[in-house]
Amino acid sequence: MINDKADMDESTEKIVNTGCCHDCGGRCVLKAHVKNGKITRLETDNEKEPQLRACSRGRAYRQRVYSEERLKYPLRRVGERGEGKFERVSWEVALNHVASKILEIKEKYGNSAILFVPGGGNQGMLHGVTPVGLMLNQIGGYTRMWGIPSYEGALFASMATYGTMMTGNARDDLLNSKLIIMWGWNPANTVWDPGTSLWLAKAREKGTKLIAIDPIFTDTAAILADEWIPIRPGTDTAMLLAMAYVIITEKLQDQQFIDKYTVGFDLYKEYVLGREDGQPKTPSWAEEITTVPEKIITKLAREYATSKPAALIAGWGPARTTFGEQYSRAANVLCAITGNIGINGGYASGFMRAYYSRESGGSVGKKKEGPIKQIHEKDKPKKPRPQDNLVDFNAPPRKEALYKLRGGTNPASTRVHFNDYYNFILEGTKGGYPADIKMAYICGTNRLNQYCNVNKGIRALKSLEFIVTHEQFMNPTAKFADIILPANTFMERNDIAVPWLGSPYYIYLNKAIDSLYESKSDLEICRELSKKLGIKSSLLDLPEDQILQIFTSPRKDIKSYNKMKKDGYYKVKVEEPFVAFKKQIEDPENYAFPTISGKIEIYCEHIAEKNIPLMPAIPKYFSHEEHYDSPLTKKYPLQLITPHNKRRTHSSLRNIPWLEEIESHTAWINPIDASIRNIRNGDLIDIYNDRGRIRILAKVTDRISPGVVCVYQGAWYDPDENGIDRGGCANVLTKDAYSPGGAFPMNSALVEANLYQKNHLEGNP
Numbered sequence: 001m002i003n004d005k006a007d008m009d010e011s012t013e014k015i016v017n018t019g020c021c022h023d024c025g026g027r028c029v030l031k032a033h034v035k036n037g038k039i040t041r042l043e044t045d046n047e048k049e050p051q052l053r054a055c056s057r058g059r060a061y062r063q064r065v066y067s068e069e070r071l072k073y074p075l076r077r078v079g080e081r082g083e084g085k086f087e088r089v090s091w092e093v094a095l096n097h098v099a100s101k102i103l104e105i106k107e108k109y110g111n112s113a114i115l116f117v118p119g120g121g122n123q124g125m126l127h128g129v130t131p132v133g134l135m136l137n138q139i140g141g142y143t144r145m146w147g148i149p150s151y152e153g154a155l156f157a158s159m160a161t162y163g164t165m166m167t168g169n170a171r172d173d174l175l176n177s178k179l180i181i182m183w184g185w186n187p188a189n190t191v192w193d194p195g196t197s198l199w200l201a202k203a204r205e206k207g208t209k210l211i212a213i214d215p216i217f218t219d220t221a222a223i224l225a226d227e228w229i230p231i232r233p234g235t236d237t238a239m240l241l242a243m244a245y246v247i248i249t250e251k252l253q254d255q256q257f258i259d260k261y262t263v264g265f266d267l268y269k270e271y272v273l274g275r276e277d278g279q280p281k282t283p284s285w286a287e288e289i290t291t292v293p294e295k296i297i298t299k300l301a302r303e304y305a306t307s308k309p310a311a312l313i314a315g316w317g318p319a320r321t322t323f324g325e326q327y328s329r330a331a332n333v334l335c336a337i338t339g340n341i342g343i344n345g346g347y348a349s350g351f352m353r354a355y356y357s358r359e360s361g362g363s364v365g366k367k368k369e370g371p372i373k374q375i376h377e378k379d380k381p382k383k384p385r386p387q388d389n390l391v392d393f394n395a396p397p398r399k400e401a402l403y404k405l406r407g408g409t410n411p412a413s414t415r416v417h418f419n420d421y422y423n424f425i426l427e428g429t430k431g432g433y434p435a436d437i438k439m440a441y442i443c444g445t446n447r448l449n450q451y452c453n454v455n456k457g458i459r460a461l462k463s464l465e466f467i468v469t470h471e472q473f474m475n476p477t478a479k480f481a482d483i484i485l486p487a488n489t490f491m492e493r494n495d496i497a498v499p500w501l502g503s504p505y506y507i508y509l510n511k512a513i514d515s516l517y518e519s520k521s522d523l524e525i526c527r528e529l530s531k532k533l534g535i536k537s538s539l540l541d542l543p544e545d546q547i548l549q550i551f552t553s554p555r556k557d558i559k560s561y562n563k564m565k566k567d568g569y570y571k572v573k574v575e576e577p578f579v580a581f582k583k584q585i586e587d588p589e590n591y592a593f594p595t596i597s598g599k600i601e602i603y604c605e606h607i608a609e610k611n612i613p614l615m616p617a618i619p620k621y622f623s624h625e626e627h628y629d630s631p632l633t634k635k636y637p638l639q640l641i642t643p644h645n646k647r648r649t650h651s652s653l654r655n656i657p658w659l660e661e662i663e664s665h666t667a668w669i670n671p672i673d674a675s676i677r678n679i680r681n682g683d684l685i686d687i688y689n690d691r692g693r694i695r696i697l698a699k700v701t702d703r704i705s706p707g708v709v710c711v712y713q714g715a716w717y718d719p720d721e722n723g724i725d726r727g728g729c730a731n732v733l734t735k736d737a738y739s740p741g742g743a744f745p746m747n748s749a750l751v752e753a754n755l756y757q758k759n760h761l762e763g764n765p
């Protein structure tokens, strides 16, 4: 919608109320000033609080829309796969090619040979991956993966502990906390809802103590925290267990809460006190593992248990490690034994979604729904519905899946973990995988760059018969496609964005400008392709706004669709801050936790019955082959972490001049580790392991713990003739594996670093 000044012509500046829907933890208001069909400026929410203010990435989006590097026309590969040589073709030729390959592969090998590779590039309801999924369902389905890199470990832990992913309190409730522990969480950069940093700052102003636990002295630690506790990566579970040890041995636990609302505390106690395995999980045991001094662990445990209500917010970074789900489980359990769940100012750490409406979160686990047993079987519809993927339909559950619980990860055994996908492609049914993949339909993801083990990824992508992608830029993944279909951006179409964590608002992204060059929206692409695939009628044929109305019709909290469309946002009025599990705690007679026992599961029977040794029913600490104490450290002594950076959203926005000014792409290394390698600030260094080698500028800084190197994820893979990546892509070094609970090990890789060239850059990177 535009502002309604009468008789405007093209040369009058109009303001289009739209938004930003990157996959960056936000969803924010943008007001596009448009003149002569061109965006001249972007403003954000200047209305009264709570504002949905865009960050620097959203505010710089104009430079992305008008980037010279935008893909302008459909392209067809002419060189070798991955070489990056393409010719311009018409839409007609490109779409005919895609349709005929899809139909040929379906005919020859069956629908399971079609792998859909979706990503988070667009977070609107309508564009990006949504129409592709709908379209592929209509031709008989496709192979999907399971596991989301963002949170799979945290999700598993949430389901196991609480039976749901709706575990967080609303941000404004942070003002009720006496203590906030930000564990592996850096919202000053990663946003996690537009108001988060402001609420944290307000809480601090009110006198709440804030503590950050992170191997890096993050912007959050620097700006918002009273105290920073550096920790060795991947050892958080040990620290959480040691905190439990202090709490239990000093009898600081909330025993009444434990007795009333939880199951399995005694078994957990046996493990923590060392009666199960002979190793008491004392703070001094944990000091050796974590490098956090015993005294600090003890002090923090006492503080957390006695400063009620306190919010332990366990971020997803430490869960993006090998056995990351154990960290999330251990954090959840600590919240439970201190009775910080279901109360204002507390926080049930876990997946962190905070639904505010009574229709969703509030009624989870109503007792009258009866005990939750064998839901997976019971709920299965007898006949497939149009929205069902026939490749998954009726497939029995995977062994590790928590399939008896409602919601959570799709348990179908036809799915392979997203971080095992290269082996899946390379080995197929001969390797015991459920299908033989022949083609990849990639949309909204820089898959090769963003998932672990790029060099194996290259081999896998090269082995396929056909690859198509919808993209906006010629990124490292697009280079491997046979056909590239140029997608437009969210400024060039209508869409609706739902906030990341279920906060009370919606963004309506009004189209600000026409599609640039020959680009089309994902919806338009799928609409046209559907016809060529012989799909007779489809939801996709309806106009954008009509589909959006259908998608939002179940959302009763949108009282006026038209107002949302006109304003570009809809802020829902909420009487009081949402507190996850408030009903379960205040009214246990009528509300149960949606677990199988109806209680918080410190011990999870559903996990126990699977009998998988590295997937225990209570949270436990494990080492592994790429941990600080593994034999591999002789060869690769540094621990690599690869978190999310403030100047990019993943690999999107990497080429935006304004954002490049914020920070250069560097590897952070502690002065102790740098000096023994003769590395100085601004030198060009190599970081490597058996999976590959990257060449990158060194940032020598005390802001990172000794023994740890940080390469922020998202820089673009750019190999030289020897395969050395000059782009500094973290995933050249990370491992394509996954934990039993599904955690992706993006922060669990061992590496070594060497000086490559001195004084590459004068001054301070």
Ligand SMILES: Nc1nc2c(c(=O)[nH]1)N[C@H]1C(S)=C(S)[C@@H](COP(=O)(O)OP(=O)(O)OC[C@H]3O[C@@H](n4cnc5c(=O)[nH]c(N)nc54)[C@H](O)[C@@H]3O)O[C@H]1N2
Residues within 6 Å of the ligand: 023, 118, 119, 120, 121, 122, 127, 128, 149, 150, 151, 320, 443, 444, 445, 446, 447, 450, 451, 470, 471, 472, 473, 475, 487, 488, 489, 490, 522, 642, 643, 644, 649, 650, 651, 652, 713, 714, 730, 731, 734, 746
């Ligand atoms: N090492 C390491 N790797 C990680 C992580 C980590 O912590 N460490 N984090 C992981 C996480 S949590 C995530 S979510 C993933 C994200 O990984 P991806 O989902 O691959 O995200 P992006 O790299 O942003 O790639 C999105 C692509 O979509 C394109 N795009 C944007 N809008 C549209 C659109 O409207 N239509 C189409 N068709 N394309 C569009 C962009 O140009 C971009 O190339 O990365 C993961 N990778």
Ligand SMILES: Nc1nc2c(c(=O)[nH]1)N[C@H]1C(S)=C(S)[C@@H](COP(=O)(O)OP(=O)(O)OC[C@H]3O[C@@H](n4cnc5c(=O)[nH]c(N)nc54)[C@H](O)[C@@H]3O)O[C@H]1N2
Residues within 6 Å of the ligand: 023, 024, 025, 026, 120, 149, 150, 151, 183, 184, 185, 186, 189, 190, 191, 192, 213, 214, 215, 216, 218, 231, 232, 233, 234, 235, 236, 315, 316, 317, 318, 321, 641, 642, 643, 644, 645, 646, 647, 648, 649, 650, 747
């Ligand atoms: N600017 C920006 N914001 C984003 C994104 C982005 O790409 N850019 N991506 C969005 C997406 S899709 C996601 S999933 C979220 C991700 O949100 P998070 O997972 O919370 O983000 P990360 O930056 O990967 O990790 C958070 C912190 O964990 C720390 N960390 C890493 N390993 C460990 C460890 O073993 N122990 C401890 N204690 N700390 C550790 C990192 O140093 C980092 O400061 O961010 C979202 N927000």
Ligand code: SF4
Residues within 6 Å of the ligand: 020, 021, 022, 023, 024, 025, 026, 027, 028, 053, 054, 055, 056, 057, 058, 059, 191, 194, 649
């Ligand atoms: S990049 Fe994320 S936080 Fe920034 S404006 Fe866009 S949606 Fe908001």
Ligand SMILES: [Mo]
Residues within 6 Å of the ligand: 149, 150, 151
């Ligand atoms: Mo993510």
